[in-house]
Amino acid sequence: MDGGQIEIEMHATLDSVTAQDWDACACPEVADGGRARDPFTTYRFLKALEDSGSVGPGTGWQPRYLTARLSGQVIAAAPLFAKSHSQGEYVFDHNWAHAYERAGGRYYPKLQMAVPFTPVSGRRLLTRPGFEATGQSALVQGAVQVAADNELSSLHITFCDDTEATAGAAMGLMLRTGQQYHWVNQGYADFDGFLASLSSRKRKNMRKERATAQAFGGEIICVTGADIQPEHWDAMWRFYQDTGARKWGTPYLARSFFDIAHETLRDDILLIFAMRDGVPVAGAMNMIGRDCLYGRYWGCIEDHRCLHFELCYYQAIDWAIAHGLDRVEAGAQGEHKLARGYLPVQTQSLHWIGDPGFAEAVGNYLTAERAAVTEEIEVMTAWGPFRKETREEHE
Known part of the structure; x- marks a missing residue:
């Protein structure tokens, strides 16, 4: 990739990546002595999932972590998994799987770039500072290439952040939106x-x-x-x-x-x-x-x-x-959170589907779904528990 300068590597275990290299991409902000932006993509969290057997053989979450090297230095990394089901993801594609298989296709295995069992938005295309565009592009191209070379149906980058959603859509990935309820300080x-x-x-x-x-x-x-x-x-x-x-x-x-x-x-x-x-x-x-x-x-x-x-x-x-x-994010779903001061916010994910016809059908569905999610967020925000002047501050 990129004239042979960038090397994409796939890892079946984090043991083949150093914590220093991974966290230089996952949480470079800790250099100031503070906390990670979120702990879920840190080496220690993902390693705990792997070492405990929560992911790996028999779980349906088979690690296929990606790293991108430039001149020998790891400039980007991604928590990637081969999935044999759609459980523990919280961005549900069961209907896609059923439709594809009814049409004679094979939906599983697929690739999932995500934090297992964790419906929390954050970075999925992890990059060292200064390598954001190069690293994100390398990881997306690398993951799509892995899926295509292995004749996998699809790649899903779930609960990515806003910057990644914009970048991924510009790279041709399909954008999907959802909603959660967050409290804002x-x-x-x-x-x-x-x-x-x-x-x-x-x-x-x-x-x-x-x-x-x-x-x-x-x-x-x-x-x-x-x-x-x-x-x-x-x-x-x-x-x-x-x-x-x-x-x-x-x-x-x-x-x-x-x-x-x-x-x-x-x-x-x-x-x-x-x-x-x-x-x-x-x-x-x-x-x-x-x-x-x-x-x-x-x-x-x-x-x-x-x-x-x-x-x-x-x-x-x-x-x-x-x-x-600044915030409390109380997990997926739950309209009952609205009455407790948690307002609806948009979540985003990115998707690549190998079959052109099926990709077109899913793309049409996602266009309609995005409009519905936007409308629901507006309605639910108006029903929130805040005084009128406070609601205007949140908007």
Whole structure:
């Protein structure tokens, strides 16, 4: 590629890439001593998925990480996986798969450039500073070439950021939009400052929900970094298993992921527990980014009214305000988040499909879908809990 100057390499394991090379592309911003923009594409997070067996043989997520070298230096990298199903992606293409296979095609395996099991927007085409255009182009061309050479149906770059979406569309990839609900910090001094921005009815309802939740008969604690103990992971695993079994059948993460997280990811994690008589009865796991708190998992062994809202949404807002974070992203879907101060935002993904006829059909569908998503975001924002003047500030 590029006159032979850029070399694309595919890796079946991160063991063949150094953490220094990968993170120079994934999180160059940590050079100032701060946090990664988000922890999900860091070497330590992806390595924890791989070493725990959460991805790899038998999971349907087979690592095919890409790197691009220029004059011997890694200038770009991408978390790429060969997929034998569409589970754990949150940008659903099941209908595409069914349609293609009904027409006699073979949809799987496909290539997925993504963070497994993680519906969080962020960079997927990871580049060293100064190599953005060159690195992004090399990774996209390399991934498409891998798909074409191996006669794979498609490539999907999911939950990419706005810059990548624009660049990918300019390279000929198809753009898809979706929506999530995020809380945005408008410079609030505390939770009461946030409440003051709401309509009186919504403000009253939130206060009532918080009072109901906090009357569960115990205390709520937040732990991160060195304060996280092995017993906290035992509790979080129980919660994760329970919720996973109810939502998608089999939990995606292996138990050992949590053990590895204790060793390598504690500083990136915030755990919020409802404790009764010294025992966690409910908990939420969050990942901490440079300017955002990412809600990931929740579960309980006792049912208490409004406790889910308190641990996953209100405590997260409290913590974000106290630590000067700009946003809370509480995961995929969930219109119920709107009433808790989380507004709809657009998410984006990029797609390449090898079959020209099928690509045209999908492209037509995506055009109509983008218009529908834009309209829904406008409608849902207008229904939000904020006072009129506050809604104008968000727009």
